[in-house]
Amino acid sequence: MSRFLELALEPSAWQRVRSWPLHRTVATVFGTGMATLVVGVYVASVLKVLPHDPDAMDLGAVNALPSAAHLLGTDFVGRDLLSRIMVGTQAFFLPGLLSVSVSLLFGSLLGVLAGFWPARFDTVVGLLLQLLESLPKLVLILLVVALFRADIYLILLVVGITNIPAAAELLRARIAVLRRKSYIEAAIALGLPPSRVILKHVLWLHGRGLVLIQATIGMGEAILIETSLSYLGFGVQEPTPSWGNMVALGKDYFFRGELWLSTVPAGAILLTVLGFHLLGDALLERLEASGA
Amino acid sequence: MAEATPARPRPARREGEGAVLFVRDLRTYFYLPTRGRFLRAVDGVRLAVKEGETLVLVGESGSGKSVTVLSVMGLVTAAPGVVSGRIWYRPPGHEDPVNLLEGLERFARFTPGPPVGVEKDNRRWLKWHEAGMRERRGRDFAMIFQNPRNALHPYFTVGQQVSEVIRRRSPELSAGEAVAEARAWLAKVHLDAPAKRLGDYPHNLSGGMCQRVMIAMALAARPAVLIADEPTTGLDATIQSRVLDLMEEMKATLKTTTIVITHDMGVARRLADRVAVMYAGRVVEEGPAPDVLNGRYEIKHPYTHGLLYAIPSAGDIREKRRLGTIEGDVPDLSRLPAGCQFADRCGMKPPGREHLCDAEEPGLDAPVPGHRVRCWRHLRHPSEGGAAP
C-alpha cells in the first residue's frame, strides 16, 4: 500500500528532495561522494600524503590481509596496498581530464556549428561520427601504441578525439530541439543577436548539464581504458602502480585462492566507475525529465 | 419473523434506470510529489447514458472530461488514479448492471479530509482491474481519440488494424473474411478506394482519412458503448464538418450508445441528445440538449451561460461587438476552494443568498426532472425552508 499525503503548506526544499525516487537519491549521493573521494585521493597522492611509501617493500608482511598497520593489506612484496591504490589515481586522473576537455571543447564547437548551420555541417559531423564509430577504441589505441609509444596522455588524447563526434552530436541534437522552441524564435525576433542567444540561452542553461554528463561518463571511460591497457601491459609499467597492472600482478595468487591482491584494485575500479556512471545517469535523467 | 435481506445492496435503480452506463461519484486523483498535493482531475462525477442515446460531455481543457472516460475504460495507470466511485454497466440484453470498479475498496482507501488522504496499492489494483477490463475493451466499449494520425499504429496497415478488431470480436472468422468485413467498414465510413486503403499505412493518409479509419475500427467492434474523445479537434474546419456528417449518419443508422467529448459547442449541437457540462472535475449541469444549449432556458448554470454567450452570433460579428468572456481563470485543480468552484468567476449569484456560494458547494440536483444543475440559483439549501427559488 502506498500512502499519499496531502501537505497543508508548500513543501520545503528538504521535503522536495525527500520526494525523489529512492534510486535517484542513492545514485546522486553515491556518485557525488565517489567523485569527491577520487579528487581528494588524487590530490593527497600528489602531495604525497600517504599512509606508507608505495614503493617500500616489507618482505616480512607479504600478501597480508587488512590490519591496523596496512588498512588494505599488502601485496606480494609487502608494499602497502592502500598507498598504491591512492597513487594509482595518478595514472588516469589528469589524462582523463585531458580526454574529457578535448572532447568537450572541440565537440561543443562542432556541435554548435552543426546545430545552427545544419545545411553545411550536418553531413560533415555525421560522417566524422560514423568514421570514428567504426573503429573499436581499444584496437585503435593498440595501433597508436605500436606506432608511437605507450604514453597514457597520448592514448587518452586519442580517446578524447574519438569522443568528439559523440559530444558534438549530443549538443547538436539539443540545439536542434531548442531551435524549434518558440522562445528562441521570439528572442531573435525581438532583435537579440543570435550569438548572444546561443551563449546565454542555449549554452549556459543547457550546456552545463551536458558538460557534467560528458565529464562523468568520460572519466568513467578513461578509468576503464587506462586500467585495461595497463592490465594488458601497455600502459603504466611496474613499479609505478596502476589499478590495472595491480590486478594483473595478482593473477597467479588469485588462482591459488589468494583473491585479495587482485580484488582490492578491482574493487577500486568498480567503486569509482560505478560512482561516475550513477552520477552521469542521474544527471541525464534529470535533464531528460526537465528539458526534453 | 425475520425479513429476507438482499445478498448484496442493489444499485440505485431509480436513479440510473434504463441506463447502459451509470457513473456514480467517480474520483480520479493524481499525486504531485514535488508539491505534496493531489490533482483532483475527476472530483465526484455523476453521469448516466441511456441505450441508443448520445451524451456530449462539454468543458474546457482541464475540466476532467477525458480523464472521466479514461477512468471508465480503465486506462488510467498513474498513481493513485481512481480512488472511489461506482461505474455501473448494463451489458445489452442483461437485466442487472455490474460495477466495473468492483473491488476498488480492497485496494484503495479514500478520506475526503481536509486534508485529503489516499491509501492505494496501485500495482495490484491495476492487475486486478485489468483482468476484467481487458475483456470488455474492444467488445463492450470502443474508443476513438483525437490526433488520429498519432493514434493509429505506424507500423501496421489500415487493413491489419481494422481486421484485428474484427477478429477479436468474432474469432470464428477466417483471415480473409475479416479483411473483407474490414473493407466493408471502410466503405461504410466513406473512405475512398477502400480496397486500396487496406494496404496503406497511416502516414499515407490525411488526418481526416485517419479519423474515418478510427471510426471504422471502433464501430467494427460493434460496441455497446462508443466513446469519442475530441474526435474533431486537430482537424481542418472543413474536414471537421465532414467527420461530423459521418458521425451523424452513423448515429442515425447504427444507433450506438455514444459519449462524445468536446470543447466545441457546435459539435454538441449537432450530435447531442443530452449534454453534460463539466467544470473543475465535476458535472455542473446535465440535461436534454435543446434545453442545455438554449441560452434562454430558465434553468442554466452560470458557466454554461458564459460558454453559450461567448460564441458570437452573426449579428454580433456584423456589429463588431466585443466577445463575451468569462472573467477569471480555471482553478488550480490541486488547490480547490471550499464552496462553489465557480464562485469567484460567477456573475449570476442569487441575490440575497450569495453567502451560500462561498460557504458550501451545491449538489448536482434536479430542480426539474431530467435536468440537473449544481447551482444555488436553482436549488434550495436545507437550511432554507419553503419552495424552490
Added chain:
Amino acid sequence: MLKRIRRALLREGTRTAVLFLLVTMAMFVLLNLAPGDPVALYVNVQNLSPPEVEAVRHELGLDRSLPVRYGVWLSRLVQGDLGHSLRSGRPVTLELWRTGWRTLLLAGSAMTLTLLFAAVTAYLVAMGRHPLWASGLTALGYVLSGLPVFWLGYLAIYLATTRFHVLPLMMGAGAPPGNWAFFLVPVVVLGLGNGTVSEVTRHLRTHLQGVLGEDYIRTARAKGASLWRHLYKDGFVMPLSSLLANKIPYVLGGAIVVEQVFNWPGMGRLTWQAASDRDYPTLLGVTLLAALIVRTGHIIKEAVQVAVNPQLAD
C-alpha cells in the same frame, strides 16, 4: 517490403564504400605520422639485408610521393594483399581468416547475452512488473558495468576450476571442442562484463517508457488488443538493432582483453600479441577487419529497421 530493403542495402553499401575509403586514408595518414623508417611498417628489417630492404622499398613505392604510396597501398589492399605478419611471416589475410571467425563467435554470442539481459531488465522496469527483480537486475547491471572485465574473467576461471570443476586447472592454448564450459565461460564474462550493460539497459528502458506513452499504444489498449504485438517492433526491434550496431565496437574491444585472459585463439589475442611485437601489418589488418565488422553491423541494422518501419522507406 523487399524493395525497401534492397534500396536500403544499396544506400548503406555505397556509404560503407565511402567510409572505407576514409578509414583507409585515416589509417594511411596515421601510419605515416609514425616516427621511423616506413619500410619497417611492412617488413621485418632485421631479417633482411640492406639491398633486400631497398628492393622492398622500391616495390612498395615508398620512395615515391605520398599520394602515389597511398595508391599503391590501396590497390594492394583491394586485391586482398594485407602484407605478411612481421612475426610469423604468414599472410595477414590468412591469420585474420583463421582467428576472425572465432572472435565473431565469441563476440556475437556475448553481444546477444548483453542485449538479452538489458531487454529483460528494461522490460521489467518499464512495465512495472516484479519490482524487486527489476531493481535487482538494474543494480546488478550497474555493478557489472563498473567491474573490470579482466578481473571478472579471473573470478570466472577461479570459480569454474576450483569451485565447480568444469574446467581443468591449466588453461592451455586453444579451445578443444566438446567442452561447453570452454566456450560458455568467456561468453558470459564478455557478455556481462563488457561495460555497456548499464548503458544499454538505461537506453532501452527510456525508449520503452517513451513508446508506452505513445498515442497508438493507448489506442491498442482501448481496443483490447495484445499489447506485446503493438509494442515489440517499435519498443524492441528498433532500439535493439541500433544498440547492436553501436555497441559492437565495445564488445570487440572487450574481446581483446577477454581473449587474453582465457587464452582464446581469436582476433583479439592476435591484436594484443601484434601490439606487443610491433607487428604493423597484422595490426592494420585487424583494424580494417574490425571496421568491416562494425560496418556490417550497421548494414544489418538498416535492413532490419527499414523492414520494420514503413516510414523509413521514403
